[in-house]
Amino acid sequence: xxNNLEIxxxxxxxxxxxxxxxxGFTTKLDDIIAWGRKNSLWPMPxxxxxCGIELMSVMGPKYDLARFGAEVVRFSPRQSDLLIVAGxxxxxxxxVLVHIYQQMLEPKYVLSMGACASSGGFYRxxxxxxxxxxxxxxxxxxxxxxxxxxxxxxxxxxLQNMIETHAxxxxxxxxxxxxxLQAAExxxx
Amino acid sequence: MNHLENxxxxxxxxxxxxxxxxxxxxxxxxIEVPKEAILPLMRHFKDSGRFDFLMDLCxxxxxxxxxxxxxxxQLFDTKTFKRLRVKTQVADxxxxxxxxxxxxxANWFERETYDMFGIIFKGHPYLRKILTHHHFKGHPLRxxxxxxxxxxxSDVLPVHFENDxxxxxxPNRNLVPLNIGPxxxxxxxxxxxxxxxxxxxVNRSNVELGFLHRCFEKMGETHFYNQAIPYTxxxxxxxxxxxxxxxxxxxEKMLGVEIPPKAQxxxxxxxxxxxxxxxxxxxxxxxxxxxxxxxxxxxxxxxERVYSVFExxxxxxxTVSLLRIGGIANEPPKGWYEEVLKVNEEIKxxxxxxxxxxxxxxxxxxxxxxxxxxxxxxxxxxxxTGPCMRATGLNLDLRKADPYYGYDxxxxxxxxxxxxxxYDRYLVRLEEMRQSTKIxxxxxxxxxxxxxxxxxxxxxxxxxxxxxxxIEGLMNHFMLVIKGIKPPQGxxxxxxxxxxGELGFYVMSDGGPKPYRLRARxxxxxxxxxFSQLIDKGLVADVIAVxxxxxxxxxxxxx
Ligand code: SF4
Numbered sequence: 001x002x003n004n005l006e007i008x009x010x011x012x013x014x015x016x017x018x019x020x021x022x023x024g025f026t027t028k029l030d031d032i033i034a035w036g037r038k039n040s041l042w043p044m045p046x047x048x049x050x051c052g053i054e055l056m057s058v059m060g061p062k063y064d065l066a067r068f069g070a071e072v073v074r075f076s077p078r079q080s081d082l083l084i085v086a087g088x089x090x091x092x093x094x095x096v097l098v099h100i101y102q103q104m105l106e107p108k109y110v111l112s113m114g115a116c117a118s119s120g121g122f123y124r125x126x127x128x129x130x131x132x133x134x135x136x137x138x139x140x141x142x143x144x145x146x147x148x149x150x151x152x153x154x155x156x157x158x159l160q161n162m163i164e165t166h167a168x169x170x171x172x173x174x175x176x177x178x179x180x181l182q183a184a185e186x187x188x189x
Numbered sequence: 190m191n192h193l194e195n196x197x198x199x200x201x202x203x204x205x206x207x208x209x210x211x212x213x214x215x216x217x218x219x220i221e222v223p224k225e226a227i228l229p230l231m232r233h234f235k236d237s238g239r240f241d242f243l244m245d246l247c248x249x250x251x252x253x254x255x256x257x258x259x260x261x262x263q264l265f266d267t268k269t270f271k272r273l274r275v276k277t278q279v280a281d282x283x284x285x286x287x288x289x290x291x292x293x294x295a296n297w298f299e300r301e302t303y304d305m306f307g308i309i310f311k312g313h314p315y316l317r318k319i320l321t322h323h324h325f326k327g328h329p330l331r332x333x334x335x336x337x338x339x340x341x342x343s344d345v346l347p348v349h350f351e352n353d354x355x356x357x358x359x360p361n362r363n364l365v366p367l368n369i370g371p372x373x374x375x376x377x378x379x380x381x382x383x384x385x386x387x388x389x390x391v392n393r394s395n396v397e398l399g400f401l402h403r404c405f406e407k408m409g410e411t412h413f414y415n416q417a418i419p420y421t422x423x424x425x426x427x428x429x430x431x432x433x434x435x436x437x438x439x440x441e442k443m444l445g446v447e448i449p450p451k452a453q454x455x456x457x458x459x460x461x462x463x464x465x466x467x468x469x470x471x472x473x474x475x476x477x478x479x480x481x482x483x484x485x486x487x488x489x490x491x492x493e494r495v496y497s498v499f500e501x502x503x504x505x506x507x508t509v510s511l512l513r514i515g516g517i518a519n520e521p522p523k524g525w526y527e528e529v530l531k532v533n534e535e536i537k538x539x540x541x542x543x544x545x546x547x548x549x550x551x552x553x554x555x556x557x558x559x560x561x562x563x564x565x566x567x568x569x570x571x572x573x574t575g576p577c578m579r580a581t582g583l584n585l586d587l588r589k590a591d592p593y594y595g596y597d598x599x600x601x602x603x604x605x606x607x608x609x610x611x612y613d614r615y616l617v618r619l620e621e622m623r624q625s626t627k628i629x630x631x632x633x634x635x636x637x638x639x640x641x642x643x644x645x646x647x648x649x650x651x652x653x654x655x656x657x658x659x660i661e662g663l664m665n666h667f668m669l670v671i672k673g674i675k676p677p678q679g680x681x682x683x684x685x686x687x688x689x690g691e692l693g694f695y696v697m698s699d700g701g702p703k704p705y706r707l708r709a710r711x712x713x714x715x716x717x718x719x720f721s722q723l724i725d726k727g728l729v730a731d732v733i734a735v736x737x738x739x740x741x742x743x744x745x746x747x748x
Binding site: 046048049050053054056057060061062075087088090091092093094095096097099100122123124125126127128129130145146148180181 | 320321322325329334335336337338339340341342343344345371372373374379399400401402403404407408419420422423426427470485486489490492493496506507508743744
């Protein structure tokens with residue numbers, strides 16, 4: 001699907017003219033689509049470590065992420081639109097993460113759960129990627145080690161708000177496959 | 190005659206022992222031998238039945254020494270539960286004989302030592318990197334490797350099988366390579382399994398690890414003793430307090446202190462609660478992998494109850510870091526032990542429910558019985574410990590074999606299986622959870638009075654009211670935080686029975702505030718080595734069943 005969620009700032013007069021010209025559905029349609037998207041996020045859990053276990057709690061019976069419409073956990077990147085990276089990403093894992101991200105269909109969002117995914121956490125270490133934003137664009141960072149399930153839910157609500165209000169995402173628009181991975185680019189489908 | 194004298198006289202008949210150095214430190218027996226003697230010595234130990242179990246193998250680095258490296262073998266006897274450490278010195282670029290021909294389980298341990306230190310093992314069938322990625326240059330655990338020097342990895346290795354890096358599909362045989370993981374719902378995050386399929390049957394298989402190598406040992410060696418505690422939490426993040434306990438116990442032994450009875454009892458409670466939630470995650474996740482989602486919801490509800498107890502104690506849920514060297518971090522709040530007992534009752538009910546749901550469930554039985562079995566001999570070869578070992582029928586539990594914290598005064602049984610297959614592993618885990626609830630009942634009802642930590646100014650931080658209230662407390666806090674704890678020089682290997690098996694910590698102190706060497710002996714690293722053997726010639730669907738039943742925790746596997 002094409003990303004047709006471009007937002008223009010329009011004054012009232014142009015908007016009215018636009019309304020008359022097109023039958024009045026363009027902007028409304030965008031809003032309706034955004035509303036739909038916001039309420040039917042399909043997360044792809046990318047749990048690698050401790051945060052992954054806590055993410056299981058978020059999905060589990062007590063916290064029950066299903067309440068936010070983020071119900072169907074898809075383990076296939078082709079079927080999901082929200083990548084939840086929960087856990088430490090090592091240098092060895094980074095190419096896999098980018099691969100998965102590229103396989104997801106547009107529009108797609110990324111939530112980075114926990115200190116490790118966001119910044120390498122307290123692993124200032126030779127084999128740990130110092131934050132997933134080095135390789136993929138991130139929309140929401142949730143702090144914590146691991147974040148409490150409530151914090152993850154807050155992060156998801158934040159993202160829903162971003163979707164609903166058509167918040168611009170320059171980090172996403174300007175994203176390129178990072179240099180050190182470009183050699184391997186050809187392998188990606 | 191003590192144990193070491195015994196070994197001495199035994200070796201005297203076979204080896205000229207004048208170049209062997211015998212020592213005993215912190216209660217550990219050790220011998221230092223020239224590297225030529227390693228292979229015959231190990232063979233002798235195994236054949237004579239004196240030490241039939243290779244518990245661990247690792248390296249040490251002393252850059253200023255002439256022979257820079259040291260290879261350390263931790264041996265264990267499954268009949269007498271005695272231990273022995275064997276050490277040998279190796280120069281840089283020099284080789285030591287591989288002992289894979291004696292114990293199959295040495296294979297990965299030697300690869301790891303090669304990867305981390307660059308020590309070469311002569312005669313090893315496949316001496317390659319194992320934890321770091323394939324572009325990685327250098328050997329990170331050498332003292333001159335900067336802990337913060339990252340090296341990017343640009344691609345993933347193609348599917349390959351042992352001893353054959355240039356794998357190509359043979360068009361004449363109908364074999365299909367299949368890659369599972371590292372990001373696959375059934376690989377629990379970060380495991381990569383590669384199989385070659387003949388129809389539905391696995392012809393051969395291979396595993397790749399290192400996707401969660403977070404450099405635990407390097408981090409431990411660059412932080413103070415107390416600062417390493419949070420890192421131990423993240424080894425096996427399903428049962429964090431147990432990892433804390435193993436580490437603290439080792440360091441306490443070096444310091445020669447005994448923690449007060451109340452701290453011991455609380456540690457036992459925390460350990461058993463962790464064992465329960467660890468088994469819950471294992472059985473729950475295994476069930477989900479095999480299509481039984483109901484179990485997950487039941488079990489995770491229970492787990493939340495346990496977490497609510499942890500939360501009351503320290504505010505955190507998963508990675509609690511609430512043990513300290515010398516005791517626990519703070520006094521449990523009023524009524525905490527009663528709460529534990531209440532949760533314990535709920536757990537008992539929950540276990541019965543799971544029992545009803547799975548134990549006689551036809552689908553569950555058919556998916557797990559007769560799948561992934563292993564014999565006692567093979568299990569010893571590979572270095573199995575914990576529930577997976579007990580499922581084969583060998584009764585080995587450190588809580589009984591080498592009791593600590595008053596386990597010997599508690600009434601509980603160690604369940605064992607017979608065939609060592611997935612179903613047996615499940616049954617053993619289920620029964621272990623029952624036994625754990627029994628232990629918790631006994632301990633939580635009789636909590637000894639007294640302090641929750643020792644009060645040694647050089648080891649334990651003063652209480653906050655003293656830190657803010659008087660100058661001695663403030664200075665004490667200040668000194669301890671800046672200067673750290675300084676155990677006496679020497680080394681120790683100390684093990685506890687964690688949820689997955691023997692979790693051992695090998696700590697070496699040079700008298701400074703940081704461990705000179707901190708090594709964790711991960712239980713599932715040894716177990717995972719046998720994975721190819723367990724799944725070869727089985728069905729591809731069984732791969733998932735076996736993977737789940739071994740309870741592989743990547744944090745502990747890759748460290
Ligand atoms: S942020 Fe903390 S809890 Fe999460 S993966 Fe990292 S170490 Fe584990």
